[in-house]
Amino acid sequence: MPGRITRLRIEPGTVTMLVKPSRQLVISFATVVLLCLGVTFAAPGPISSDEATLERNFDALIHPDEMRDWMKLLAAQPNHVSSPHDKSNADQILAWFKDWGWDAHIETFWVLYPKPISETLELVGPQKFSATLQEPPIPGDSSATATDPALPAYAAYQSDGDVTAELVYVNFGMLDDYKMLQRLGVSVKGKIVIARYGGGWRGLKPKLAYDHGAIGCIIYSDPAQDGYSIEETYPNGPMRPPHGVQRGSVLDMGLYPGDPLTPGIGATKDAKRLERSDAPTIMKIPTIPISYADAQVFLAALTGPVVPQNWRGALPITYRVGPGPALVHLAIKSDWQQQPIYDVIATMKGSTWPDQWVVRGNHHDGWVFGATDPLSGQVALLAEAKAFGGLAKHGWQPKRTIVYTSWDAEEPMLLGSTEWAEQHADELKKKVVLYINSDSNERGFLGVGGSHDFQHLMNEVAADVIDPETGVSIGTRERAKMRIAALAPTATEHARAEAKIAADPDKDFPIEALGSGSDFSAFIDHLGIPVLDVGFYEEGHSGGVYHSRYDTFEHHSRFVDPGFVYDALLAKTVGRIVLRAADSDLPLQNASGFANAVSDYLDQVKKLVDDEREEAETQARLLHDRAFQLAADPTKPSGLPTALDRVPHLEFAALEDAVDRLERSAKSYDDALAKNGSHLSSSQIAQVQVLMLNIDQTLAPENVGLPGRDWYKNLVYAPGRYTGYEGKTLPGVREAIEDRRWSDANRYAKLTAQALNAYSDRLNAATAVLNGG
Template sequence: MARMHRALPLLAFLFFVCSLAGHAQDQPAAPAIHGFARARLDAQRDLERRFDDQLSKANLTAWLERLAGRPHHAGSPHGKANAEFMAGLLREWGYQVEIAQYDVLFPTPTTRVVELVAPTKFTASLTEPEVAGDAVSKLGAEALPTFNMYSADGDVTGDLVYVNYGVPADYEELERRGIDVTGKIVIARYGGSWRGIKPKVAAEHGAIGCLIYSEPRDDGYGQGDVYPKGGWRSEHSAQRGSVADMPVYPGDPLTPGVAATKEAKRPEFTKAQTLTKIPVLPISYADALPLLKALGGPVAPAAWRGALPITYHLGPGAARVHLKLAFDWKLAPAFDVIATLPGTEFPDQWVVRGNHHDAWVAGASDPTSGMVAVLEEARAIAQLARAGWRPRRTLVFAAWDAEEPGLLGSTEWVEDHAEALSARVVAYINSDSNARGFFSAGGSHSLERFVNEIARDVPDPKVDGSVGHRLLARTILSGSPSARRLARDEQRFEISALGSGSDYTPFLQHLGIASLDIGFGGEGEYGQYHSIYDSVDHYKRFQDPDMAYAAALARVGGRAVLRLSEADLLPFAFERSAERIGSYVKEIEELVETLKTETTEHNRRVADGTFTLASNPAERFVAPAKKDDVPEIELKPLRNAVERLRVAARRFDAAATAAVDGPAAALAQANAIVFTAERALTRNDGLPRRPWFRHQVYAPGYYTGYGVKTLPAVREALEQRAWDEARTQVPLVAQALERYAGEIERAASALER
């Protein structure tokens, strides 16, 4: 996944970093680590110093070159070789290693045609040419072509319509202008949502085909020099990617909820719920330009216009396109590498650390930059074990296959071992892409204090102070008001809520296992996402040339694993979780009021006919229909549940601080409750229309994909104006929050006794 950050004004940034570093110097040399008895702090600090001493940038570089040296998509020879190579390393280091194989739906194209048939003729090249100085770009014969995984087969011809990002709001804009996409082929630009939403929404509006192009304003020459001069997307580069309807369920489309083993029952591929309903294909901006240039119809709104040297029109009219796609609809093997180091005191409590190893082509950035850091963590921890240390809890390192098509490797493994994982996993720590820049973290907010403490203790490779200090400085300069207050007043940063897009999804949102997603980024030039040019040569020039941030990621990830392994009291803290969930309930309340106001205003404008375009008051919208009034939605059960949660969280956090030096039996009893508390936030019935997603606080949005929807069952019912559903879901979500509060109360009682 890509993490994009804006550059900060240099002088202001340095001022804040220096001030925070100075503040840090005023603190005790070795501040407490929550969850550790005072008598064990020095030993833990020493363990982490010895871990750091083991880390090697030379290993990171060598493994990046080895793993990303050739195309290695799921089912490819180099993909299997990479799995075997990593398994061999992990065995050599002393881990118990298994390669788990799953057979997953992995169709690749046999036919790809995009043609402009009117008013002129043009055939898209659909190729990524070789670039001098880039070794991987010479291996096009080994690479997957540019395509969207899980597109439908199709041979369609129709008028073209430009739909901006192709999200629901864009179609509402088109409808207000009297533009109907029924029977048309739409062209959307990447961005604004996860790519799979674009053909999904297009099909819902009657389109017969979908093209997705890379707009140079977003990741091409509108951002800077293009590859190979700079790092941004060049004119013939196209973004491969899955378009499965992952907000319904991730993983193998043919085996939802069960592992894709050889024995699994599979329906005809046409029956898979998450396949697109229309053909869809990604194209470069070189191939998109003739199509967009030929479009007629109204001029696109200002916000819809890109950086191509044309006037952007909406269509339909003039431009007519032929799109033909066919796929082989085969199964392919996915190879997950699972390495285990058994715990000595609590072997049935597992700490799981993962990253995926498959790529669309060579994937030096996505995912190999993160994978090599996880490997180096595993090696350094193994060196500690060889020197006589053994983990208290069992450590599991995972290299997932087939993440790119839709989180297949991780999801199938989680479904295969759901009962054991639900009973034993303390937390899951994920990474994906990595590059130079700022630390970022998302995940369960019960782990927010935990990750803040780790970031405080890891030095930034390029500036004075820690990676946490640097992130705090950035937050103070450009964060939200609440994030700025937290950073300034409490020296803590917020972690984001997780939607989807990487391998934490089955752990967190299916099983309710507390999870984190960690990495660095924001200062690289990365326009080559999911293209053949995401190569070692590109990465070394434009992403993390000296692998300094790969080493920083290893330091962060290693500390996360070691602290979860060794803690006397597992380092969960629930006050921030209660605060954040309370803020989500407040957002629900504000959403109801906003919907009421918007509905009133909308119906007033329908009645008096005052729908006009802000940019051109003389041009009128097509009159929309009147909206039904927003009824009263009783949200008191949510407010009551949050209040109980706040009280329980304060009680537990206070008890945890007081009891960490207490009897081991009390700590063990509390630990057994604490690490399973997140499970209480799940419901077996899952979310409406998508039961695979069980978590009631975090989920990918039905129409955002990667983007998170918090309290999704209630929020999305309101957004879709499904009032009866909203009324039904409020008490169900409140019950989940009450269960969560009850588990926290039980853990507090164990400590207080």
Template sequence: MEAHAESESQPLLHPTRTRENSVASLFARGRSNTINGLKTGYDTVKRHRIQFLYFSFASLVLYLTFTLAFLPRTSLSRDFRRLHFSKFTKAETYRIYLESLLRENQIERHLDAYTAERHLAGDQNALDYTVNELKALGFSPKIEKYYPWLNTPIDSGMSLWINGTLEFKSGMAEDALEEDSTSFSPFPTPAFHGYSANGNVTARFVYCNYGKNEDYEFLKNKGVHLEGMIHVIRYGVLFRGLKVKNAEKNGAAGVILYTDPYEDGQVTERNGFKSYPDGPARHASGFERGSVQFFTDFPGDPTTPGYASKSPETKRVSPGGKMPTIPSIPMSAKDISRILPYLNSRGCQFDVEGNIKGFEYYSGPSDEHTKLQVFNEQDYKVEEIFDVITEIPGILKGSSIIIGSHRDSWTTGGAADPGSGSSILLEVARGLSKLLEKGWKPLRTIKLISWDGEEPAMLGSTEYGENHAVKLQKQSLAYLNLDTVITGCIFRCEANPLLSEVLKEAASLTPFHGNPDYSLLEEWKNRTGGKVDVLGAGTDFMVFQNHLGIPSANFKFLSNEINDPVYQHHTIYDSLTWMKRFGDRNYESHNTMAIFTGISVLMLSENELVTFKTHDYAQLIQENFKKWHALLNKAFPNDQYIASESLKLSSLISLIADNASVKFDDNVTSLRKKVSQDFPWWKIYKKIAIFLRLSVANNKLKKVDRLFVTDRGLKDRGWMRHSIFAPEKESGYVGDVMPGLHEAIVAGDPQEILEWLHILTNQMSLIRELLEV
């Protein structure tokens, strides 16, 4: 106690801090307060977390309830577009496209450029113009090159020799006309045939009318000598290549194909019409050029049948059987009139009419002192050609629509063929570019393709189709073709029946010649009853429809053969001057067709459910099979097996035409309404169900035409693989329905008939299953 008192009374030598005031103690105290605070806050949150969660959940429910209460009813169609950030309705899409083409028409500018120079296959100027125009519209066109084997003209001629003396020699060119600058071209195209054989033949000559098999049978029955002769054949009725093929088969040494003005209908000089350029009749000096390759059997490069000529080094085969082996040349009415009168009163007379002055349509042959010389020199080699492909990607992957037009021509000019189609293609591109500028994106991909090398043998389109066959069959919904689109005033449409409905609907929305109160559909019905014809041949849809089974269409304005000006087909007079004076003075028909084509494409692209109708297809098959069924019963009245198989197929076709296709189309129509039907949000399950049905229906509709493609193809022309559509074997240009069966019946081949009955029965069974499942 004393010691403790003493220490408290003595002064401190070193002042010291108390424990509570040290830095360490301050930190310690602060940390303790923080921990205590956190513990207290956590305890508070812990005590109230249930109330907090309840409050948050109640707020979310309140928000969602408020939002859903005012959520508008929507359709699957609108939902689908919103999901892909599309702000366009279908009606708005059609309106913008229509107005852009009605407001402005650039056809004349395009035609002026395309007809300024000669543009055979592979021409660079037409290629550059097409590419530059597409780029100016904001597109990025792609060029695909192919390397077909084809001919370029060197020289050709026809001379008449009497007793060894030259009596007449054709100039092989049209007359130059002051009124038409195209006829003064510094680079004229000589009169020649594509894929014609080289040769120099001097022989007597014989007139063989149209060169049909029936004409040759008539001549043989009359004892007319044909072997070793030059066969003179008039254009018309059947494809020129088949004329040369028939002549070769009947012993011809060479062939001359001439233009007879009688084929022009009423508008001829004989009927009092003045000839071009003073009037609408044909100018007698016109030479109709064209291909004589057998492309109604095998279009495309004859040295690469069934596969693409993708490079100069592509493996090639002999073109034998796909082109003539004898020389052929075209001839004008003017020059042939110097030749044919030498046949009068010789041989037999054909019971036909014609307008060749001084000729009475006798067969001949000419006497032994009167001979013709036919000379033909062509340069055959591998050439480079260019397809121009512009693609507008769609929202739906794996589905596309293709519009195609070729740009190569036989002559300088080519205003109608191919200028009208090429110009319309660029106008369609312009209309679509206006939509793209406003933020539109198509539902399905749209491809615009400018083909090269169509005139010789549909080279560009066929090589493209063969090159991309698998992808095209998987993805392509339809192909629309533009070729020689404007040559008269009668609207004609050839199409796969699946497309009939959508084309008529598009025509109903197309003002005819800009008249908002009169549609193209009304004009179509008034002129031809709204008829949709069967696709034939001779243009770029062949690889799509006849080889790959892609529904195709080909439409144009044709001459009415009563008072329409004569179209100067494949001559130097198919010019801008002719188009301005006689073809389409104000380019109104061009504009109508550009609108119609674009609206058709948009309808195929923008409708969620594919706009095909199967009943029209089934009806066409039924109507034609009735003819073949009757013909079979007549040709094989005692063959019970053929009769039984034919009856089985007939019953199956009738079941599809009268029942299955009708029900399927009705279901599709009902589904189409549901796609556009508005539902409240809580019925989303219904939209999902509709979407699934929509997907199934689209897949079925895309498969329909593919089911008619065979591996074997038609007999003797295996490239034609479609069992329902092909060019008619004897005429070429006209379309045939169920050609394999038809050809077997004509040939009287029971084994081939049975094979096609089995093929068609299997295919129709698959169609029935497709429509009924």
């Protein structure tokens, strides 16, 4: 989910009691805190509805020390799905919501969640070695003081099995790596592969290994990615120690996330379920993650070709491909049972438009203690919820209903949020204005992805939130980062284009397109509901303990966000988004931001076609001239690449026309809203709201899905089938070109054009209302 502090500005705060206080105590305590901070409300009695005053009052109710105490409690014991602490945390979060004045309940779903019964990974030849599949505790850390057991090294939703075979090193185990193995003359058929983390999502590693004939998969964390080659290792520094292990799910989320047995429907107790053998998202081969201390032994036992330069990690060995003579035994047995998961849902009813919802979410389950991932984002969400409760106790009420969600079972593959969204799909599609997500959080720069028609809202908020270390707005700092990133020798054309936009203060800095990997996925990818995913990143170095036993309160408070300054900043940032989305009389979409993004995506797709055509023509000449054979070392095994077929001219006219129309419609709408929005009648406001409330759902037509994975409905944003978390824009067209499915590319160009035209139709209707029609 992927510096040093020079100055901290910790706001005054108090330590919250961990016991459940009475409502009277909460009211008087909040009042005392406000007086001590010198905060006054704008007028006697009810709080002022003035936006700036309301946001200042909201900020005054965010206390880093309080968030610190919440994290210490929530991260005190292992917090994985089915653990006692996961349930007690859900109960505690529910109690807090209720104490703060929210209407809250727990919604339970029943999901397939395998837990390890036994695991074996050993080198059986040429020498003997058994992998250590549990991390040793570190003195003074929660890993040493917890009383509940932690999950061992485990990959959820791998396939149990008992296999013995030669070992092959496959670098990151991505598609390009298998193309290189083909060039090296190495096959993984019937072998066990070992891949390092990085290069793509972990679940693709066993999937692609299986697709190429392997019978087992080992994944390890190389110190080049998150260990001693970056910084000192924990506990002396933030990075992964030698025996740290990255757990994780390998469920095939490219098909669909959530419970593998109930695709498309909520996993209620009596839901109709697939047989486990028929669930396509469960991996087909046994898979296990290990530490780099153990991986070094397995890798050092390999012979065969020395790997290419960019395949070499930071271990003190000569990296070789194999196969063998290393012979490996891998055996895994799991308990494949349904387990309850606990989503905490809290509601604050709107005064004016109660049937329009602003939904905010973060998950509360972790792989072990889960301090940074996910509890850094969770304590920010809790701080927001308490602050909104404090405002409500002084008379404020949102115009729209606000729904706060604390998801369970995100780590196994977005189970809690997906099941809730599937169960309530019809209601959510009618009511949700915006879903706002966060996950892990750390010290550093603002990071935002999401629906580009909400890009302008994010820019407005970012301009009003001050970075605590530099004294400038978080938007100004983000613009500076984009401009500097474009100077790097490896900067992409896309990064350079973004830098030019960021340098213009009259333009919004761009946000990223989303794929998957956190709880926003069911909303944007499946339901077509717009989302913003918000966090701070880069300077806290949380990746070194990601999904390990060492993602603890001690690690987070020492290395990731000392003083909980940026966790508090996340609460203030998201709080403003929620406030503005909940209280705005007018729609918040800026259609030109979306249209400009889509126009850029179309240019990228057209360039992709040209690049694919040039690659095919170049390769054909090389094959004809026997260049691959002549350039290979004749003393070493080698192979030829698979020949690429000719790239035809594709039918993009309808899509090009739709994008041109979208740009015109977007400009007309934005101009009309700016000119006439402030003096609309209540009837006109109601009409525009109806038209704009679910306009993003036109991009995810119900009767259309992506090829081979129709759970994904959105024709503008989706996770890549072979990238995992990374977003693919115009995915039906783009991935058809990448996979050389030319008829699909033509078909989805037309389908995507139809979706964009439906979006433009809504804009045109709203523009007519804004102009007095």
